[in-house]
Amino acid sequence: MSDDLPSPSYHRYARAVLFHNLLSGKATQQVLASVRERISSSIPAVEEHGIETEAVTAVTVRQALDKKPDLVVVAGGDGTIRLIASELVGTNIPLAIIPVGTFNNLALSLGLPSDPLAACAVVENGTLTRVDVGIADENNFFFEAAGVGVDAEIFPIGEEIKRGRFLAIFQALRTVLVHRQTPVELKFDRPVDQAYQASFRGYVPLQRRRRRFRKSRNRVRLRCSFVAVANGPFYGTNLTVCPGAKMDDGLLTIAVYRDFSKRELALHLWSISRGTYRLHPKVETFESRRLEVFSRTRLQVHVDGILIGTTPVRFGVRPGVLTVLVPMGAGG
Numbered sequence: 276m277s278d279d280l281p282s283p284s285y286h287r288y289a290r291a292v293l294f295h296n297l298l299s300g301k302a303t304q305q306v307l308a309s310v311r312e313r314i315s316s317s318i319p320a321v322e323e324h325g326i327e328t329e330a331v332t333a334v335t336v337r338q339a340l341d342k343k344p345d346l347v348v349v350a351g352g353d354g355t356i357r358l359i360a361s362e363l364v365g366t367n368i369p370l371a372i373i374p375v376g377t378f379n380n381l382a383l384s385l386g387l388p389s390d391p392l393a394a395c396a397v398v399e400n401g402t403l404t405r406v407d408v409g410i411a412d413e414n415n416f417f418f419e420a421a422g423v424g425v426d427a428e429i430f431p432i433g434e435e436i437k438r439g440r441f442l443a444i445f446q447a448l449r450t451v452l453v454h455r456q457t458p459v460e461l462k463f464d465r466p467v468d469q470a471y472q473a474s475f476r477g478y479v480p481l482q483r484r485r486r487r488f489r490k491s492r493n494r495v496r497l498r499c500s501f502v503a504v505a506n507g508p509f510y511g512t513n514l515t516v517c518p519g520a521k522m523d524d525g526l527l528t529i530a531v532y533r534d535f536s537k538r539e540l541a542l543h544l545w546s547i548s549r550g551t552y553r554l555h556p557k558v559e560t561f562e563s564r565r566l567e568v569f570s571r572t573r574l575q576v577h578v579d580g581i582l583i584g585t586t587p588v589r590f591g592v593r594p595g596v597l598t599v600l601v602p603m604g605a606g607g
Contacts, residue, residue, distance in 0.1 A: 287345075288317075288318045288345040288398075289318070290318070290319070290320040290321075290342075290343075290346075291314065291322070291344055291345060291348055292321075292322045292323075292324065292340075292342075292344045292346075292347050292348070293310075293311065293314055293321050293324070293349075293350065294326065294331060294336075294347070294350070294351065294355065295307050295310065295311075295323070295325050295373075295375075296326040296327065296350070296351035296352065296355040296375075297325065297326070297327035297328075298326060298327055299350075299351045299352040299375045299376045299377070300375070300376050300377030300378075301375045301376065301377065302350070302351070302375040302376075306375060307325075307350060307375075310350050310373055310375075310391055310392070313395040313398075314348055314395060314398060318346070318398075322339065322342070322344070326351070326355060331358070332358075333358065333361070333362060336362040337362055340368065343368075344368065345369075346368070346369050346370075346371060346398070346600075347368055347371070348370075348371045348373060349370065349372055349373065350375050350391065351375060352374075352377060352378070352379065353378065353379065353381055353419065354376070354579075354580075356370075356381055356418070357416075357579055360408075360416075360418060360597060363597060363598075364408055364416060364593070364596050365593075365596045367598060368598070369600055370598065370599045370600065371397065371401075371600040372385070372387055372599065372600075373394045374387060374388075374394060375391055378513050380419050380509040380510050380511070381419065381507070383509050384419075384507035384509050384522055385522070385599060385601050385605065386601060386602055386605040387602065387605075388602070400603060401601055401603060402600070402601060402602070402604075403598055403599070404598070404599060405596070405597065406595070406597050407506055407526075407592050407593060407595060407596070407597075408506065408592070408593050408596050408597050409421060409527060409578070409590060409591070409592050409593075410590070410591050410592070410593060411576065411578050411583060411589065411590050413591075415578045415583050417578035419505070419506060419509065419511075420504060420506060420510040420511075420517065420579070421503075421505075421577060421578045422504065422516075423459070423501060423504075423568050423574050423575070423576050423588065424457060424499065424500060424501030424574050424575070426500075426501035426502075426516070426532075456498045456499055456500055456534075457498065457570055458496060458570065458571065459496070459497060459569065459570045459574070459586070460494060460496045460568070461495050461502070461529070461531075461561070461566060461567070462494045463493045463561065463563040463565070463566060464493070465563060466492060467494065467495045467561075470493075470529075470561040470562055472519075472528075472560045472561055497533055498533060499531050499532055499533040500533070501532050502529060502531055502568060504527050504529050504566060504590050505520035505527065506520065506522060506592065507520055508520045511580065516532075517529070517530040519560070523595070525592060525594035526562045526563065526564060527562065527563055527564065527565075527566060527590060527591075528560060528562055529561040529562070529563065530558050530559070530560050531558070531559045532557070532558060533557060539557070564592055565589070565590065565591045565592075566589070566590045566591075567587065567588070567589050568587060568590070569587045573585040573586055574586045576588045
């Protein structure tokens with residue numbers, strides 16, 4: 276993949292494809308009309324596809340990309356963006372995000388404005404940057420995060436919450452309260468003591484953990500509630516389950532939620548779902564380009580909230596394979 280990106284001061288777009296989704300959480304006809312007008316005012320030729328008016332599928336996206344547009348603009352939520360971005364991986368065609376979803380995790384992770392018209396301005400004066408994309412079992416991309424364990428069970432419930440079915444919160448809490456911690460084995464692409472980044476218990480226990488991990492080579496066995504594997508800092512209902520995750524470091528950030536009581540886990544997930552950024556003392560984090568997760572009990576696995584099967588599962592990262600427009604000064 277070429278490292279050459281158009282200069283942020285001189286890139287111009289003659290032809291763009293605009294995908295928009297009226298079914299996204301904050302989308303309205305008026306908002307999408309304003310976005311359409313703003314994009315068309317700066318780009319001479321704009322081809323439109325509306326998810327509320329046609330069946331926009333991966334095939335539709337590929338057909339649009341076959342025409343070699345200079346830019347792809349997506350006005351939608353994270354699910355819509357994921358559909359289009361999956362086809363843009365490795366193409367060098369830039370992606371511009373206009374956030375009109377409910378939680379807009381990708382926009383938040385990239386530092387984009389939450390106001391759709393302000394995000395349109397990024398098309399005119401933003402800069403291009405490359406971000407990483409996670410992958411599970413070699414064919415399931417994820418842009419936010421993946422998870423193994425109870426996290427995969429409650430994530431679909433989060434999608435219900437996105438649709439305004441807030442009683443699903445109680446269903447999620449019930450799922451957390453009845454789950455059991457499960458032994459898992461994690462295999463990294465490096466020695467465990469190098470992969471191990473932080474324990475929020477404090478420095479002395481961290482040093483003890485490192486001494487233990489020196490004997491573990493590249494594998495470690497742990498009992499935990501779930502394992503979160505993040506490409507970026509936010510996912511779901513703006514959860515920060517992997518504090519410090521970055522979309523452009525060429526690494527996956529892995530958070531192991533271990534030794535939580537059921538009450539502690541429920542309270543912690545409730546806290547971060549409310550936007551409270553809290554580093555819990557029982558979260559331990561690792562970094563690796565590759566991760567394999569094994570368990571005797573088959574545990575569910577999700578990528579960006581989509582269930583893909585059960586353990587064992589292999590995760591990896593593809594560094595810099597997606598080009599995105601971000602505000603000037605926000606690019607890595």
